[in-house]
Amino acid sequence: MATDIRPVRRATPARPDWPRLVAHVLLALCAVAFVAPLLLVLSASFSSEHAIDQHGYSFLPHGFTTFAYRYVIGDPTQIIQAYGISIFVTVVGTVASLLVMSMLAYTLARREYVLRAPLAFYVLFAMLFNGGLVPSYIFITQYLHLRNNLMVLILPYLVSPWFVLLLRTYFLSLPVDIMDAARVDGAGELRTFFQIVLPLSTPALATVGLLTALIYWNDWWLGLLYIDKSDLSPVQLLLYHIISNINFAASNSQTDNLASVPVQSVRMAIAVLAIGPIVAAFFFVQRYFVRGITIGGLKD
Amino acid sequence: MPAPTAVTEVAESPPPELVTPHRPKTVSRRQARLRSTLTLFLMGLPALVLLFVFSYVPMVGVVLAFKDYRPARGVFGSAWAGLENFKFLFSSGDAWHITFNTVFMNALIIAANLLVSLTLALLLNEVRDRSPRLAKVYQSAVFLPFVFSWVVVSYFVLAFLDADHGLVNHALTGVGMQPIDWYSRSGFWPLILTIVAVWKGVGFWVIAYLAAIIAINPEYYEAASMDGAGRWQQMRRITLPMLVPLIIINLLLSVSHIFHADFGLFFQVTRNSTLLYPTTDVIDTYVYRSLTSLGDVGMSAAAGLYQAFVGFVLVVLANWLVRRRDPQKALF
Amino acid sequence: MTQISRRSLLFNGGKALLAAGTLGAAGPLIAACGSDDDSTSGSVNLKYQYFAYVDAPDVPAVQQAMNDYLKKLGKSFTVTLQPTMDYDQKMTLNMSAGDVGDLFFTATWSNDFFKNAGSGNLLDITKLLPRHAPKLYASLPASIWAGAKVKGKLYGVINQQRFPKLWGYIARKDLADKYGLDPxxxxxxxxxxxxxxxxxxxxxxxxxxxxxxGTGGTAFYPELHGYDPVATAYGLAIRYDDPQRKIINVYETPEFKAAAQLLHRWRQLGYTTTDPLSGEDRATKQHSGGIALWPNQAPPTNPQLETFATVSKSLVPKPILNTDGCASTLTGVSADTKHAAEALEFLELLNTDKYLYNLLCFGIEGKDYVLDKATGVASLPTGVDPAKSPYNPNSDWQFGNQFNAYYRTKEDAASKRWEVESALNSSAVVSTALGFSLDTSPLRTQVSTVAATIKQYQQQISIGLVDPDKGIPEFLDKLSKSGMPTLLSKAQEQMDAFGASAK
Known part of the structure; x- marks a missing residue:
């Protein structure tokens, strides 16, 4: 963020600056409040089941234990499988999505292209009106037969009209001379696109790519509708099932009496395992998000 | 067909520039243009086809709203039902109820988001020049929830509101109050959902508004400073007025989506508790439930079409208003 | 741990490669999608879809054993087992998508039989059943088969078992003894x-x-009070001995209100959790002994789900033989099947061939269960936790004639439970509406909206989450707005016609 927050205001004279102090206090409180839920879940995952039954969820674990994690790791098949699915869907989806969207966006950014205007409208209209859940559902299941197929987690999100238009706007902002020069040199559209336009567009591509990856990683909706095989469940769908059915994750138990299955803490431990990577990635990639929001022309 | 087919085709067609230089100039130019158009078309094709399949075909599917749908007969083979599906939707009273919830909740969230995001952006702006590091930490914290899925958020909320183990109820009993069965009391949920929605989404808007503030020409502030305006006055006289056009446009755009609720918020965060439906059942959850637990394809499609149509009208209207203010910001 | 994860990742990697291959070969992408057909080449493959509580890793092995056996019998068909969790919702979606097995489980209380029959999801097997499954057809009298008929057409195969519903309670035996629960x-x-x-x-x-x-934990069951729920999914019932066959809405009865008040009080007294558990979590808690007592049929339709001893008692004063009981668990043939004859032949075997049936119920002998030849009791191999067993669907009642099943407990075997229950089927009092089935085809919208309203309101009232004095009037008001009056009057017309023809 430091790159985005350049000091532009004149320095004010040094005197006790209580308004600024108040601002700091407010912001600090806010920051704590925003992160608190994460801490609560983290703490619960390290609590013993007995402690949760006694004291409920709390910010500091009563009776610190890693039992819930050991319990989950005792039979990690389900979770590892879900991770495999999510990683595959996210990687393939994001790469394919960037490729097809940027190619289309490039053609829409080429002023000489005769179909430019009608196709731009074609993309735009898809954003304004949608048939809704029911027709899509019937079409995907009855006509495309994509139920319980990994592709159903990827294909529907491949092209987002909004991202296409965003990329087009970015391509339009590139200096025209460079592309013209390339064409004078005899470079075809494909070469211009891959060798000149794409390398110049890394900021936009990074941003759109990250947002797309986030969409794929966080998606449970497509899984909820179209996947009913547990070995095809992505992480988020697994989490969704576990919140009401702990059996989904943990069919193994180290004790004979299921009464001692640590339901609450295991649930929270799985949640932590599922959000861990995204929180870790967050610190590396957040500036791209920020840039994306700024590039996006502030439209939601 | 989907993406990769077209990619291969494109890759296989010989790059035009290898041929053109050896041809007479006029022919080559026309040919080159034709070739270029063809290449451009093929490049766009995968995405165009995907849009067709996943956006346009379902649009045709809205005829389902007028059908007495039987899976064995398919979409077009099923008998027409006229307006029967709509009649039932509106006569049962559900349509009014879910429309109200959708619009009311969205309005609450839009207003809360605006208020909180502007406040935080202005506060961040006040501290960012002196303490850029801290400002960055604040901003990151506020933005963090943006990356969580609604499923994950539902775990967070559960940790607070679980009737027997939740933090809130333990705090309540701790101070001698009665615990509350949160997931059964619909009255609290407009507030709860607003808080959750703001918590998750406000980081986005904070960054948007902060970026706009940073873009304000520093000369205004310099001039104001020289005139002896304090920080408070600068905020009121310069920052806020400069932000007004942006705020209005954002509001218009948000309002144009007021007919579409965030399914994850209303489905996951409430844990789809039937007791909460009086305040949390929105068009999107209703459509989903009609399809998945009733199997009433016709009525579900009718509700979906009603939403899509009103939503479309609102977007076009909002866009027209935005265009009148600032054509640059208009969608089309 | 690292080893396991590496192997699993490799495994997933392989799958990923496979999927990537599909993506690359984009042309046949869509064609390659229905690829979970593992039909053996040439012969007819029947997909059989049914309700499952838990994931059972041994299903492919059991399926293989069944198909080997079918081959040995010289049958031209094989079967693909599709146990489905979250059955109601999945089947609703599958029906809308026209994507169901050739055979599937349907009932008055799950995957709504009346609605399936009325919406044309089920094949009319009136003529096919006697032709392709003569022994099965002969195993039940016409009066019972009438329970699976709608408008005179047979739409499902009845799984023979105890038909009258014996609602009561089941309790942990140790706690019942400790606190002196006197039946x-x-x-x-x-x-x-x-x-x-x-x-x-x-x-x-x-x-x-x-x-x-979900559905568990209520204290109201129509049969307890002499009502015959003629269409249980829509709350319609008559008094079992009413010669006029007057249809009422059970949610208007004083008995429903009393039960709701009881539960409301119990909840406030803390006899049950503040937030209701999800159905699955309740089951988990129950099977692990976390619940002292719960309402269910008694003796339970399938014993041995619990690892601990239980005591149970039925509270139904007079067991009633009615349509709801007869049609309580059915196997339907999909209207879209291309293999109706084979489907019925399979059902014939499943209901009359003890080996095949018990294979589906218990899995592979020696691996999934052990059989005590002397007593005829099947049990899990020693040391296997029922929740962890690789194959323990524990739902004999949904696959076929339960009287062909091995006993699951010594007590059942000693008391010759199947004979007792078979006798009960003949001795129970017969409802005046036995054989009546609601034809929902002219009432499609009412049926779905009434069912939706019941789904939304009934459970929360029944388990005491809301004050019945406020909740029941609101529920009834909503029901009448959803088309309950029409449903009641049309159902009464059908009932009257049924009465006239029964004379």
Whole structure:
């Protein structure tokens, strides 16, 4: 963020600056409040089941234990499988999505292209009106037969009209001379696109790519509708099932009496395992998000 | 067909520039243009086809709203039902109820988001020049929830509101109050959902508004400073007025989506508790439930079409208003 | 751990490669999608879809054993087993998508039989059944088959078992003994209150009475009060002995209200969890002994789900033979099947061939279960936790004639339970509406909106989440707005016509 927050205001004279102090206090409180839920879940995952039954969820674990994690790791098949699915869907989806969207966006950014205007409208209209859940559902299941197929987690999100238009706007902002020069040199559209336009567009591509990856990683909706095989469940769908059915994750138990299955803490431990990577990635990639929001022309 | 087919085709067609230089100039130019158009078309094709399949075909599917749908007969083979599906939707009273919830909740969230995001952006702006590091930490914290899925958020909320183990109820009993069965009391949920929605989404808007503030020409502030305006006055006289056009446009755009609720918020965060439906059942959850637990394809499609149509009208209207203010910001 | 994960990742990697291959070969992408058909080449493959509580890793092995056996019998078909969790919702979606097995489980209380019959999801097997499954057809009298008929057409194969519903309670035996639960003193659910109170104060961490947000934990069952639920999914019932066959809405009865008030009080007294558990979590808690007592049929339709000893008692004063009981679990043939004859041949075998049936119920002998030849009792191999067993669907009642099943407990075997229950089927009092089935085809919208309203309101009232004085009037008002009056009057017309023809 430091790159985005350049000091532009004149320095004010040094005197006790209580308004600024108040601002700091407010912001600090806010920051704590925003992160608190994460801490609560983290703490619960390290609590013993007995402690949760006694004291409920709390910010500091009563009776610190890693039992819930050991319990989950005792039979990690389900979770590892879900991770495999999510990683595959996210990687393939994001790469394919960037490729097809940027190619289309490039053609829409080429002023000489005769179909430019009608196709731009074609993309735009898809954003304004949608048939809704029911027709899509019937079409995907009855006509495309994509139920319980990994592709159903990827294909529907491949092209987002909004991202296409965003990329087009970015391509339009590139200096025209460079592309013209390339064409004078005899470079075809494909070469211009891959060798000149794409390398110049890394900021936009990074941003759109990250947002797309986030969409794929966080998606449970497509899984909820179209996947009913547990070995095809992505992480988020697994989490969704576990919140009401702990059996989904943990069919193994180290004790004979299921009464001692640590339901609450295991649930929270799985949640932590599922959000861990995204929180870790967050610190590396957040500036791209920020840039994306700024590039996006502030439209939601 | 989907993406990769077209990619291969494109890759296989010989790059035009290898041929053109050896041809007479006029022919080559026309040919080159034709070739270029063809290449451009093929490049766009995968995405165009995907849009067709996943956006346009379902649009045709809205005829389902007028059908007495039987899976064995398919979409077009099923008998027409006229307006029967709509009649039932509106006569049962559900349509009014879910429309109200959708619009009311969205309005609450839009207003809360605006208020909180502007406040935080202005506060961040006040501290960012002196303490850029801290400002960055604040901003990151506020933005963090943006990356969580609604499923994950539902775990967070559960940790607070679980009737027997939740933090809130333990705090309540701790101070001698009665615990509350949160997931059964619909009255609290407009507030709860607003808080959750703001918590998750406000980081986005904070960054948007902060970026706009940073873009304000520093000369205004310099001039104001020289005139002896304090920080408070600068905020009121310069920052806020400069932000007004942006705020209005954002509001218009948000309002144009007021007919579409965030399914994850209303489905996951409430844990789809039937007791909460009086305040949390929105068009999107209703459509989903009609399809998945009733199997009433016709009525579900009718509700979906009603939403899509009103939503479309609102977007076009909002866009027209935005265009009148600032054509640059208009969608089309 | 690292080793396991590496292997699993490799495995997933392989799958990923496979999928990537599909993506690359984009042309046949869509064609390659229905690829979970593992039909053996040439012969007819039947997909059989049914309700499952748990994932069973041994299903492919059991399926293989069944197909080997079918081959040995010289049959031209094989079967693909599709146990489905979250059955109701999945089947609703599957029906809309036209994507169901050739055979599937349907019932008055799950995957709504009347609605399936009325919407044309089920094949009319009136003529096919006697032709392709003569022994099965002969195993039940026409009066019972009438329970699976709608408008005179047969739409499902009845799984023979105890037909009258014997609602009562099941309790942990150790707790029942410890706190002196005297079965003789219990004739209604309300009589259980002192016991629940003792459990509440004496046992930490045990829920006295189990309730859930799905269907479990209510204290109202129509049969307890002499009602015959003629269409249980829509709350329609008659008094079993009413010669006029007057249809009423059970949610308007004083008995429903009394049960709701009871549960409301119990919830406030803390005899059950503040938030209802999900159905699945309730089951988990129950099977692990976390619940002292819960309402269910008694004796349970499938024993041995619990690892601990239980006591149970039915509270139904007069067992009633009615349509709802007869059609309580059915196997339907999909209207879209291309292999109706084979489907019925398979059902014939499943209902008459003990080996095949028990294979599906218990899995592979020696691996999934052990059989005590002397007593005929099947049990899990020693040391296997029922929740962890690789194959323990524990739902004999949904696959076929339950009287062909191995006993699951010594007590059942000693008491010759199947013979007793078979006798009960003949001795139960017969409802005046036995054989009546609601034809929902002219009532499609009412049926779905009424069912939706019931789904939304009934459970929360039944398990005491809301004050019945406020909740029931609101529920009834909503029901009448959803088309209940039309449903009642049309159902009465059909009932009257049924009465006239029965004379």
């Amino acid at each position: 003789a003193a219990i004739t209604t659910y309300a009589d259980l209150e002192p016991f629940l109170a003792k459990v509440k104060s004496g046992e930490k961490g045990v829920i006295p009475w189990g309730t859930d947000a």
